[in-house]
Amino acid sequence: xxxxxxxxxxxxxxxxxxxxxxxxxxxxxxxxxxxxxxxxxxxxxxxxxxxxxxxxxxxxxx
Numbered sequence: 226x227x228x229x230x231x232x233x234x235x236x237x238x239x240x241x242x243x244x245x246x247x248x249x250x251x252x253x254x255x256x257x258x259x260x261x262x263x264x265x266x267x268x269x270x271x272x273x274x275x276x277x278x279x280x281x282x283x284x285x286x287x
Contacts, residue, residue, distance in 0.1 A: 240270035248272040255279035259286070 234240055244252075244266055252272060256263050259282045266272040 234270035234273040240268060242269045243267070244269060244272040248276065251276055252279070255283060258283045 248266075248269065249272070252264065252266070252275060255261075255276060256279065259279050261279065261282075264275055266275050
């Protein structure tokens with residue numbers, strides 16, 4: 226069951242790495258769907274948290 230445990234993004238080894246192109250693309254789509262201003266996360270961890278929040282917001286609006 227240890228495989229099911231997810232680390233918090235801030236605990237990732239690569240959490241301070243720059244946002245990936247895949248994350249940037251996902252954020253662009255989600256902010257359009259959520260009708261939000263485009264955020265500028267600086268790290269992979271920040272982008273991951275923002276993606277999760279936006280996904281939740283979009284799901285609530287559907």
